[in-house]
Amino acid sequence: MTLDGKVPSGPIETRWARHRDHLRLISPANKRRYTVIVVGTGLGGGSASATLAQLGYNVLAFCYQDSARRAHSIAAQGGINAAKNYVGDGDSVYRLFYETVKGGDFRSRESNVYRLAELSGNIIDQCVAQGVPFQREYSGELSTRSFGGALVSRTLFCRGQTGQQLLLGCYQAMMRQASEGRLKVFPKKEMLDLVLVDGEAKGILVRDLTTGEYEAYAADAVVIATGGYASVFNLSTNAVGSNVGAIMRCYKKGALMANPCYTQIHPTCIPFAGWFQSKLILMSESLRNDGRVWVPKKKGDKRPPNEIPESDRDYYLERKYPSYGNLAPRDISSRAAKEACDDGRGVGPSGYAVYLDFRDAIQRHGRKVIEERYGNLFELYDHISGEDPYAQPMKIYPASHYAMGGLWVDYNLMSNIPGLFVIGEANFSDHGANRLGASALMQGLADGYFVLPYTIGDYLATTQPGKVKPDNLEFQKVKEEDEARINRLISIKGSRTVLDFRIELGRLLWENVGMARSEESLTKALEEIPRIREAFWSDLKLTGSEKDLNQQLERAWRLSEALDFAEVLTLDARERRESCGAHFRVEHQTPDGEALRNDAEYTYVAAWEYKGEGEKPEMHKEPLTFEVVQPTVRSYK
Amino acid sequence: MRFHLKVWRQEGPEAPGRFFDYDVDDVIPEMSLLEMLDKLNEELIKKGTPPIVFESDCREGICGTCGMVVNGSAHGPQPKTTTCEIRMRHFQDGETITIEPFRAAAFPVQKDLLVERAGLDKVIQAGGYTSAYTGTHADANAILVPKDDQEYAMDAAACIGCGACVAACPNSSAMLFVAAKIAHLGTLPQGMPEEPKRALSMTEVMQEEGFGACSNHFECQAVCPKGIQVETIARLNRAFLKASLKRRA
Ligand SMILES: Cc1cc2nc3c(=O)[nH]c(=O)nc-3n(C[C@H](O)[C@H](O)[C@H](O)COP(=O)(O)OP(=O)(O)OC[C@H]3O[C@@H](n4cnc5c(N)ncnc54)[C@H](O)[C@@H]3O)c2cc1C
Ligand code: SF4
Numbered sequence: 062m063t064l065d066g067k068v069p070s071g072p073i074e075t076r077w078a079r080h081r082d083h084l085r086l087i088s089p090a091n092k093r094r095y096t097v098i099v100v101g102t103g104l105g106g107g108s109a110s111a112t113l114a115q116l117g118y119n120v121l122a123f124c125y126q127d128s129a130r131r132a133h134s135i136a137a138q139g140g141i142n143a144a145k146n147y148v149g150d151g152d153s154v155y156r157l158f159y160e161t162v163k164g165g166d167f168r169s170r171e172s173n174v175y176r177l178a179e180l181s182g183n184i185i186d187q188c189v190a191q192g193v194p195f196q197r198e199y200s201g202e203l204s205t206r207s208f209g210g211a212l213v214s215r216t217l218f219c220r221g222q223t224g225q226q227l228l229l230g231c232y233q234a235m236m237r238q239a240s241e242g243r244l245k246v247f248p249k250k251e252m253l254d255l256v257l258v259d260g261e262a263k264g265i266l267v268r269d270l271t272t273g274e275y276e277a278y279a280a281d282a283v284v285i286a287t288g289g290y291a292s293v294f295n296l297s298t299n300a301v302g303s304n305v306g307a308i309m310r311c312y313k314k315g316a317l318m319a320n321p322c323y324t325q326i327h328p329t330c331i332p333f334a335g336w337f338q339s340k341l342i343l344m345s346e347s348l349r350n351d352g353r354v355w356v357p358k359k360k361g362d363k364r365p366p367n368e369i370p371e372s373d374r375d376y377y378l379e380r381k382y383p384s385y386g387n388l389a390p391r392d393i394s395s396r397a398a399k400e401a402c403d404d405g406r407g408v409g410p411s412g413y414a415v416y417l418d419f420r421d422a423i424q425r426h427g428r429k430v431i432e433e434r435y436g437n438l439f440e441l442y443d444h445i446s447g448e449d450p451y452a453q454p455m456k457i458y459p460a461s462h463y464a465m466g467g468l469w470v471d472y473n474l475m476s477n478i479p480g481l482f483v484i485g486e487a488n489f490s491d492h493g494a495n496r497l498g499a500s501a502l503m504q505g506l507a508d509g510y511f512v513l514p515y516t517i518g519d520y521l522a523t524t525q526p527g528k529v530k531p532d533n534l535e536f537q538k539v540k541e542e543d544e545a546r547i548n549r550l551i552s553i554k555g556s557r558t559v560l561d562f563r564i565e566l567g568r569l570l571w572e573n574v575g576m577a578r579s580e581e582s583l584t585k586a587l588e589e590i591p592r593i594r595e596a597f598w599s600d601l602k603l604t605g606s607e608k609d610l611n612q613q614l615e616r617a618w619r620l621s622e623a624l625d626f627a628e629v630l631t632l633d634a635r636e637r638r639e640s641c642g643a644h645f646r647v648e649h650q651t652p653d654g655e656a657l658r659n660d661a662e663y664t665y666v667a668a669w670e671y672k673g674e675g676e677k678p679e680m681h682k683e684p685l686t687f688e689v690v691q692p693t694v695r696s697y698k
Numbered sequence: 699m700r701f702h703l704k705v706w707r708q709e710g711p712e713a714p715g716r717f718f719d720y721d722v723d724d725v726i727p728e729m730s731l732l733e734m735l736d737k738l739n740e741e742l743i744k745k746g747t748p749p750i751v752f753e754s755d756c757r758e759g760i761c762g763t764c765g766m767v768v769n770g771s772a773h774g775p776q777p778k779t780t781t782c783e784i785r786m787r788h789f790q791d792g793e794t795i796t797i798e799p800f801r802a803a804a805f806p807v808q809k810d811l812l813v814e815r816a817g818l819d820k821v822i823q824a825g826g827y828t829s830a831y832t833g834t835h836a837d838a839n840a841i842l843v844p845k846d847d848q849e850y851a852m853d854a855a856a857c858i859g860c861g862a863c864v865a866a867c868p869n870s871s872a873m874l875f876v877a878a879k880i881a882h883l884g885t886l887p888q889g890m891p892e893e894p895k896r897a898l899s900m901t902e903v904m905q906e907e908g909f910g911a912c913s914n915h916f917e918c919q920a921v922c923p924k925g926i927q928v929e930t931i932a933r934l935n936r937a938f939l940k941a942s943l944k945r946r947a
């Protein structure tokens with residue numbers, strides 16, 4: 062298989078404009094004859110649905126929550142990047158592009174990243190028009206702040222609820238389209254499978270989560286916007302319902318899975334406290350603007366933080382990375398925290414935490430300013446930990462957070478299956494091996510508001526609208542397959558719960574495929590995963606029936622896909638024998654412990670093709686070329 | 699810690715429900731209330747009993763999915779807290795905790811603690827947006843927004859659509875929810891032009907969807923996890939009145 066990324070050539074500044082000018086168009090009058098399914102109502106799916114409906118397409122939008130407004134994009138706290146250069150600190154489209162390519166450790170497509178940076182400003186204009194209440198200065202102008210991996214202040218925010226406000230913008234735009242009848246939302250319907258007709262994506266099979274009924278929906282194209290897969294680690298910052306099911310089912314229908322090993326571990330989360338936990342809570346990275354990260358210099362120093370004098374503290378990020386300091390990118394900050402704790406200098410009951418200290422910022426700016434900037438985050442922390450971050454430093458530790466990998470897409474955001482588009486966190490496109498803070502919101506909205514609405518037309522123009530109906534035999538076939546799989550789950554009648562297996566898998570991955578990976582740990586995981594999967598399929602215990610509201614069954618279905626996904630993720634991590642961005646192979650590091658890339662051999666996207674149950678998937682390579690930014694050793698010192 | 703729970707269980711929308719008693723041991727103070735229910739559910743499944751159905755997703759107080767009545771109040775007795783944010787250290791060891799679903803005519807119980815809240819989406823569909831087209835707009839700084847207005851809009855925009863205000867209201871009114879949206883959009887220059895239409899139609903659809911009218915009990919403000927103020931309701935009433943007069947004139 063040759064992978065054609067359809068990346069345009071010519072000067073990078075005009076690639077998108079020229080590409081867009083040559084896309085096929087559908088006349089306004091004809092658009093309503095086309096139906097598009099959008100699975101997911103987060104920033105990716107929400108912005109796409111609203112825009113497609115406004116263009117005149119007939120849109121069917123699905124989510125597993127009880128309302129489109131509850132997609133996990135709602136939880137994003139810190140902010141969204143835009144190359145607006147409002148503060149005049151030298152920001153530009155080029156700089157955002159450059160920092161994103163560098164932040165991704167030279168493992169992303171230049172053309173995609175440039176387009177993303179180019180569209181970033183439009184997103185903000187769009188959101189303001191929708192009534193998103195971004196933080197403002199007394200002048201009435203927009204405020205900005207800095208995020209990890211950036212030397213300028215380009216992040217816009219709505220207190221600590223940026224994702225919420227952006228998502229409500231999308232959701233409200235969706236509701237407006239729904240009231241005008243061009244968009245229909247189907248909450249509490251989980252996509253089980255993709256339906257292909259003559260090799261093209263023409264519909265989905267869903268399970269109604271209230272009744273347990275199977276339902277078929279046909280369309281002229283399918284857009285997947287089901288978010289990331291960080292939840293395979295069990296404990297993550299994702300929602301408890303976030304899952305890899307939809308993209309795995311597409312993979313099993315032939316869509317390629319790209320770079321699954323690129324998983325981001327976020328440096329600032331409330332530390333792990335025990336296996337009873339259902340998730341780990343993120344403390345926005347924006348806190349690193351004012352908070353200083355440190356651990357005691359001496360091992361096992363058990364003094365309360367406020368009694369440890371300045372001379373006994375190691376502000377390790379400031380020490381190791383003087384130019385970026387506390388704003389070093391996520392992968393680097395996470396590894397540095399792990400290193401300090403592995404060295405016996407961690408704090409808190411488990412020894413796996415570091416301090417994030419606001420003492421100096423409060424002294425410098427006063428409590429009121431800090432309260433204004435982070436009030437609700439401090440409140441959240443206090444709520445959960447029972448400690449007051451105004452009085453003593455927060456304790457934080459890295460946690461699984463974001464998926465840079467995902468389904469492979471070309472420059473038009475279409476997968477290798479014609480008619481199957483993938484947007485938002487579910488695709489692999491723009492962040493390479495590591496994503497910079499505040500760039501996921503930007504990417505989801507760029508995909509949905511400004512890219513997909515153009516590129517999908519180019520595909521639809523080649524098809525005859527409404528050709529496939531839900532009574533097509535392919536739907537029946539897929540239903541029989543999925544029904545059999547669900548019945549199998551129900552009929553195991555073993556002794557262990559879904560959660561039991563979820564924890565076992567998550568723990569295995571965290572310990573062996575987490576922040577530090579080695580040939581040995583990855584091989585071990587590859588041996589263990591099939592064992593857990595086998596135990597799952599022979600010893601799972603579910604109660605209730607499939608034709609009913611059955612939350613255990615929903616979780617079992619999702620976990621069954623996560624078990625299969627874990628294997629592809631681990632395989633990808635083993636085959637990539639270099640360190641890059643968030644993918645850290647202990648065998649490949651510089652003498653001072655930084656990631657050591659191997660550009661000669663690994664400057665490619667690894668796209669995995671499913672070969673059947675129990676078969677090893679096949680890797681295809683899409684070579685990456687760098688015409689504008691020359692790959693260098695990524696330095697934040 | 700150990701707790702005695704009284705949990706409402708109901709097999710379906712039509713089935714009668716009742717409280718069931720459960721004892722949960724080995725609860726850790728750091729656990730959230732939902733994690734304690736997860737633990738109880740694990741024990742129930744192992745015994746072959748159907749687990750308690752309740753909804754949640756973000757588990758950090760922002761998606762608005764969770765929502766139960768805990769010890770008699772929506773989202774529990776602690777102010778400005780969602781159900782998923784409740785931590786067990788806030789209870790006394792050995793205490794009896796009562797957990798039941800939100801109760802309102804517009805929120806029929808589907809199963810156990812899970813209710814149907816589709817009415818809230820319908821209310822937003824009736825005008826809870828600006829009609830700005832998606833596409834190219836003037837620069838975001840072209841229209842300045844006074845900081846106080848932006849802060850006020852943000853306070854109101856913080857609503858998570860959980861429906862606790864409805865559950866706490868003796869009339870099952872969604873007035874606080876509606877007022878929050880009107881205050882959010884109506885305070886910003888981008889949302890102002892459509893305010894009269896928005897105030898009328900959102901209020902009308904609210905009533906059509908089976909939510910009651912507001913008769914100033916203000917229970918909503920007390921349970922609202924995001925601190926939405928009843929003052930927004932007064933603002934809505936003014937906007938509604940102004941728009942009705944205009945419509946008549
Ligand atoms: C706690 C947290 C904080 C973050 N903070 C920031 C930040 O400050 N800045 C930033 O840029 N990024 C941030 N991110 C990342 C960013 O929020 C996400 O990457 C982004 O919002 C993902 O959007 P999405 O539309 O791709 O997916 P989501 O918002 O996750 O939406 C997924 C949608 O798919 C639906 N779905 C999933 N599976 C199915 C199925 N099988 N059938 C039907 N529907 C399905 C869900 O119902 C949902 O509607 C944060 C992430 C987290 C977890
Ligand atoms: S106003 Fe408060 S209680 Fe009502 S839905 Fe919004 S957040 Fe929930």
Ligand code: FES
Nearest residue numbers: 755757762764782
């Ligand atoms: S689960 Fe999201 S608010 Fe409680």
